Amino acid sequence: MACNPIVFQNISRERFLAIRARIRAQAAEVEIDGDTGTASGNTPLGRVKLAWVYDGSGQTFTVQCLAKPMFVSESVIATKIHGLMEAL
Numbered sequence: 001m002a003c004n005p006i007v008f009q010n011i012s013r014e015r016f017l018a019i020r021a022r023i024r025a026q027a028a029e030v031e032i033d034g035d036t037g038t039a040s041g042n043t044p045l046g047r048v049k050l051a052w053v054y055d056g057s058g059q060t061f062t063v064q065c066l067a068k069p070m071f072v073s074e075s076v077i078a079t080k081i082h083g084l085m086e087a088l
Contacts, residue, residue, distance in 0.1 A: 003065035003074040006081055011061040016054045019061070019088045038066065045072050045080070 011019075020032050032039065035056070040049035046069035053062045063085075065077045 001067075003068070003077055005062050005064040006078060008061040008063075008085060009059065011054070011059050013056050016056075016061060019085075022088050040067070045069060045076065048077070050081075 016035075023032050032052075035054040036052065038049060038051045040047065047067070048065060048069075049067040051064050051066050054060075055062075063081050065074070065081070068074075068077055
């Protein structure tokens with residue numbers, strides 16, 4: 001079951017490229033080469049699948065959890081995504 005999308009505002013192209021580079025450096029198994037994509041993998045929470053879309057003209061970066069373990073709440077996933085973005 002998919003979670004609600006999380007939209008980050010005021011993300012410049014430069015910041016998105018920095019986010020992309022940091023994710024690539026930290027998660028070798030995640031291919032994040034374009035403005036849109038999906039990735040899945042095992043996390044401490046279990047297997048998770050995420051999708052993202054970067055809109056350069058609107059300067060938004062949208063992340064959505066497409067699949068997660070049934071016992072993990074959407075709010076836990078959202079908290080993790082927000083934490084990752086703050087760390088980047």
